[in-house]
Amino acid sequence: MDTVFKTLANIMKKHATQLEVTTDKPGNLYINTGKLDAKKKAIFFGMVKQSKDKVTYHLMPVYCNPELLANISAELKKKMQGKSCFNFKKIDTDLFTELDALTGAGLSDYQRADKI
Template sequence: MGNPDEIFQQLKKILTPYASEMDVVTDTPDNYYLNTHHVMKNKKPTYFGSVKISKNYISFHLMPVYVFPDLLETITPELKKRMQGKSCFNFKTEDTKLFQQLKALTQAGYEKYEDTGYL
């Protein structure tokens, strides 16, 4: 596996531009977690995304792709291979090309949340 801390920092940079619009729930050296200000029917805030270092990989969770699966219609097969479940992408090495795609997907997800009133 590549340097987990470096991979984590690269993935965290994808989420940090949205932090001023959301609540930073966790910001530790191995976990970064964002919620929106929108409160759901269960009285909990809407989850947006997170990055976490696990034992075997660094995971990037992006809830808008779960809420709006149509966001995944345009992702590349290479990024699709990194998916685990419906909203998680796992990485063991840095991949600038895939990180750029994930950045664009995150922006699209943010815009969908914004349009729907989830922010």
């Protein structure tokens, strides 16, 4: 499970160069945008969290703009839980590549929406 976490965390971190990494510990990566919302809370971008039996990849831009999910594969869709969460138990290079592209699209969407 550690390798799955590290691989997914690296995908998230790759897109976080303009963002604020608030937690970066083994099994837990949490990233905000650095901007505040109307309630003066940091705008959440994403997180990667390892649990006993899976690694969860939260990507908030797809919650804010579900149109980002319009072209994802059926296989990646099967990994979704809720509106912005993907669960993995093992490395899947194709799905991770797709998730990388989706994360980049989410970052671009947040930039257009002035959330960064």
